[in-house]
Amino acid sequence: MPADDPVSDLALAALDADAQARELMTPVTAARIAFSDLYRYATDPAFELSPSAQALLESDPNAAADLERLLAARPFTYMPRQAAAATSGPVRRETDAAILTLTPSRAAPDQTYLVIELVDPGAPPPAQLFARSADGGWTRIPLAKFDSARVQVLLETNGETVAVLSDPETEVYLL
Amino acid sequence: MATTIENLNLEEGKSEALRAVLAGISESTASDGGPRYSEKVCRELARIVVCRAYAKPILELSHLIIAAGGRDGRYENIFWGVERASAGEFRRAFMALQNAGSGVLVSEGGVRHDDGGDGFQISYNRMPLLAALLEFMIMTVGYAEIDAMTGALRRGGASGDAVLDAARALQRGLYAYLKDHLPPVQRQRREHHFLSYVDAHAGNRTGADAINDGVVLAYWRAFADTDDVDAKTFRVVYDTARRLIGALDAAADRLSGAHARPIGTDVEAGEVDPADMEAVIAALDADTGPLEQLLETCGEHVKFVNVGEAEILFELPLGDAAARRIPVSVLRNAVFGAVQLQLTTALRRGRVPDLEMRDTGSGYYLAKLDEYADVIGVTEKLALAAIWPLFEAGRPEAVDLALALAPDIDWGQLARGMEEEGGNVVSLGRVEALRQFFQVVPDARGDEIAALLAESRRAWRGVNRAGFREEDESLDVMAEAIPDVLRLIAAVRRTLDRDLRPHDWPSYEASDARDFAEMFGKLYELDRKGGTDAR
Numbered sequence: 030m031p032a033d034d035p036v037s038d039l040a041l042a043a044l045d046a047d048a049q050a051r052e053l054m055t056p057v058t059a060a061r062i063a064f065s066d067l068y069r070y071a072t073d074p075a076f077e078l079s080p081s082a083q084a085l086l087e088s089d090p091n092a093a094a095d096l097e098r099l100l101a102a103r104p105f106t107y108m109p110r111q112a113a114a115a116t117s118g119p120v121r122r123e124t125d126a127a128i129l130t131l132t133p134s135r136a137a138p139d140q141t142y143l144v145i146e147l148v149d150p151g152a153p154p155p156a157q158l159f160a161r162s163a164d165g166g167w168t169r170i171p172l173a174k175f176d177s178a179r180v181q182v183l184l185e186t187n188g189e190t191v192a193v194l195s196d197p198e199t200e201v202y203l204l
Numbered sequence: 205m206a207t208t209i210e211n212l213n214l215e216e217g218k219s220e221a222l223r224a225v226l227a228g229i230s231e232s233t234a235s236d237g238g239p240r241y242s243e244k245v246c247r248e249l250a251r252i253v254v255c256r257a258y259a260k261p262i263l264e265l266s267h268l269i270i271a272a273g274g275r276d277g278r279y280e281n282i283f284w285g286v287e288r289a290s291a292g293e294f295r296r297a298f299m300a301l302q303n304a305g306s307g308v309l310v311s312e313g314g315v316r317h318d319d320g321g322d323g324f325q326i327s328y329n330r331m332p333l334l335a336a337l338l339e340f341m342i343m344t345v346g347y348a349e350i351d352a353m354t355g356a357l358r359r360g361g362a363s364g365d366a367v368l369d370a371a372r373a374l375q376r377g378l379y380a381y382l383k384d385h386l387p388p389v390q391r392q393r394r395e396h397h398f399l400s401y402v403d404a405h406a407g408n409r410t411g412a413d414a415i416n417d418g419v420v421l422a423y424w425r426a427f428a429d430t431d432d433v434d435a436k437t438f439r440v441v442y443d444t445a446r447r448l449i450g451a452l453d454a455a456a457d458r459l460s461g462a463h464a465r466p467i468g469t470d471v472e473a474g475e476v477d478p479a480d481m482e483a484v485i486a487a488l489d490a491d492t493g494p495l496e497q498l499l500e501t502c503g504e505h506v507k508f509v510n511v512g513e514a515e516i517l518f519e520l521p522l523g524d525a526a527a528r529r530i531p532v533s534v535l536r537n538a539v540f541g542a543v544q545l546q547l548t549t550a551l552r553r554g555r556v557p558d559l560e561m562r563d564t565g566s567g568y569y570l571a572k573l574d575e576y577a578d579v580i581g582v583t584e585k586l587a588l589a590a591i592w593p594l595f596e597a598g599r600p601e602a603v604d605l606a607l608a609l610a611p612d613i614d615w616g617q618l619a620r621g622m623e624e625e626g627g628n629v630v631s632l633g634r635v636e637a638l639r640q641f642f643q644v645v646p647d648a649r650g651d652e653i654a655a656l657l658a659e660s661r662r663a664w665r666g667v668n669r670a671g672f673r674e675e676d677e678s679l680d681v682m683a684e685a686i687p688d689v690l691r692l693i694a695a696v697r698r699t700l701d702r703d704l705r706p707h708d709w710p711s712y713e714a715s716d717a718r719d720f721a722e723m724f725g726k727l728y729e730l731d732r733k734g735g736t737d738a739r
Binding site: 034035036037038039040041042043044045046047048049050051053054055056057059060061062063064065066068069072073076091094095098099102103 | 219228229230233235251254339392403410411447452455456458480481482485
C-alpha cells in the first residue's frame with residue numbers, strides 16, 4: 030500500500046476530521062443559548078427559559094439582538110421609547126393597536142394594575158408582552174385571555190417589572 | 205515548547221465560540237423537554253462543519269427556505285415552530301402549510317421546488333439536519349445577515365439563479381466564520397502510525413485487506429512498551445485497526461463510485477474532497493451496530509438483552525467488517541484484552557496484579573464462542589416468547605417474528621386454505637393471511653403453526669424480565685423493537701457462523717496464551733520497576 034494511496038489519504042483524513050468533530054461536540058461550560066430556544070421563548074408563553082439560559086440571554090448581546098429581531102418580525106404592536114419622560118402619575122402608552130396603562134391600586138398601594146386594551150376589539154389578541162429596558166435586558170409577561178378586548182395584570186408596585194414599564198426609555202412589544 | 209503551547213491555546217480560543225454554538229444547538233429543547241435535535245443530527249452537523257462539506261446542504265437549504273417561507277417569507281415558523289426537529293414533525297408542518305410559496309409542491313414524501321429548471325426535491329428526513337444547519341448559521345454568521353442573504357428568496361425570487369446566488373452568499377458567510385473559528389484538523393497520530401506500519405508490512409495487499417490478524421498482533425508486540433505511540437494495551441491497537449478497516453473500506457467504496465467531485469481536486473496528489481471525507485465519516489457513523497440500536501429502541505423497557513448479556517455481545521464487532529477481516533483479533537481482544545484490563549485496573553488501584561493467564565489448550569477461545577452462542581440463544585428464546593403477546597394483540601409483528609424464527613414451517617398452509625375457498629392463490633392478500641394467522645388456536649400437538657404458538661405461549665409464561673410480564677404494558681415498545689431484535693440475532697449468528705467459527709482455534713490457544721503472558725510480564729514488570737502509569 031503506497032504512502033500516497035488515495036484510499037489511505039481519504040481514510041486518514043476522514044478519521045482526523047471525525048476526531049475533531051467529536052472533540053468539538055464535547056460538553057462546554059458556557060454553551061450559547063440556541064436560536065430555537067429564543068424562538069420558543071418569543072412565541073410560546075408556556076415556555077420558560079431555564080435560569081442559566083436567562084443569564085445567557087442577559088450576557089450575550091448577539092442573543093438579545095436575535096430575540097429583538099424575532100419580536101420585531103411579528104409584533105401585534107410595538108411601543109417605542111417615549112420622547113419625553115413623565116415625572117409622575119399613571120403610565121400610559123398608546124399605539125394604533127393597543128393602549129397600555131400602569132395604575133397603582135387605590136386599595137392596596139403596594140400593587141399596580143397593568144391594563145392593556147385593544148383598539149380593535151375584533152383583532153386576535155396578543156399573548157405576551159416583552160419589554161426591553163434601556164440597558165438591553167428583557168422582561169416577559171405572559172398575558173391572560175382578553176375579555177372584551179381588555180386584560181389586566183397585577184404587579185408589585187416596587188417590583189422590577191413596574192420599574193421597567195414605567196421607564197420611558199423602555200421599548201414594549203406585544204405579540 | 206512554549207511556542208507550541210501558545211499555539212495550542214490560540215487554537216483552543218478560536219474554537220471555543222464554535223464549541224459553544226454547537227453545544228447550544230445540541231442542548232436546545234423540544235416542547236416535551238427532550239432534545240430538539242437527535243444526537244445523530246448534531247453529529248452530522250459537526251461533521252459538515254469540520255469537513256467544510258456544506259455546499260450541497262446549503263443549496264438544499266436555500267430551496268427549503270423558499271418553501272418554508274410561504275407567502276410572508278417568515279421561514280422561522282416552519283423551522284422552529286415544530287415540536288421537535290424530526291422528519292414526522294416537518295411532514296406535519298408542511299402538510300398543514302396553507303400558503304406554500306409559488307412553485308412549491310408539498311407531498312407525503314417531501315417538498316419540491318420548481319425553480320424553472322429541473323426542480324429540486326427535499327425529503328422530510330433531510331429537514332432536521334437542514335434546520336440544525338440553518339440554526340448554526342444564524343448563531344454564527346448572524347440572524348440579520350442570514351435574513352439579508354436570503355432576502356431575494358423570501359421576497360418571491362424563486363428562480364434557479366436566485367437560489368444559487370443566495371446559496372453562494374450563505375457559503376461565503378459560513379466560510380468566513382469558519383476561517384476564524386475552526387482550527388486546522390490535527391493528525392491522529394495513532395491511526396497514521398499504525399497505517400504506516402501496515403504499509404511497511406503489507407506486501408502487495410492494499411486498503412483494508414492489508415490489515416490482518418498477524419499485523420495487529422505484531423504491531424502491539426512491537427510498540428506496546430515503547431514511547432513512540434500509545435499502544436500499550438492490545439485493546440487500543442485492536443480498536444485502531446477496527447476504525448481503520450472501516451475507514452479504508454468506506455474510502456475505497458467512495459472513490460470507486462461515480463461521485464461528482466469538484467474540478468481541481470487531485471486525489472492522486474493526496475488532495476481530499478470535503479464531500480468524500482464527509483461521506484466516509486458518515487459511513488463510519490452508519491456502522492452503529494444492531495445491539496446499540498436495540499438498546500436505544502427498548503433499553504430498560506423490554507429487556508430482550510440485559511446488561512450482562514449486552515456487555516458480552518458488545519465484544520463482537522457486529523456493525524463493521526472487523527470480524528471478517530481480523531477474526532482472531534476479535535477473540536484475542538475479548539479474552540486477553542479483558543485480562544490486560546484487569547491488570548491495569550489492579551495497578552491503578554495500587555495493587556500488585558495477579559497474572560491469571562489462560563491455560564494453553566484449555567479451549568478458552570471455543571468457550572468464548574459458546575458463550576456468545578448461549579447469550580444470543582437467550583435472546584432468541586425471548587423473541588419466541590414475544591410472539592405470544594403480539595399474537596394475542598393481533599399485531600403483525602407477531603408474523604414477522606414467527607417467519608424469522610421458524611422459516612422452515614409450512615407457511616403455505618395459510619395460502620392453501622384460501623385456495624380451497626377461493627380457488628385463486630395469487631389473490632391471497634396479506635390482510636387475509638394475517639386474518640388466518642390470528643385465527644390459529646395454539647396447540648402443542650397441532651400443526652406447525654399451532655405448535656409454534658403453543659411453544660411461544662409456554663416461553664412467555666416462563667420469562668420474568670422487564671417487558672415480558674403481563675403487567676408491563678410495553679407492547680408498543682416491544683413491537684417497535686422487533687426489527688432490531690431480528691437484526692441482532694441475524695448479525696450475531698452471521699458473525700459466529702461465518703466469521704469466527706471456521707478457524708483452527710486450538711492452534712491459536714497454545715501460542716496466544718504464551719505470547720500474551722510474555723508481553724504482560726514484560727510490560728507490567730517494567731511498570732512496577734519504573735512506577736509509571738499502567739495505562
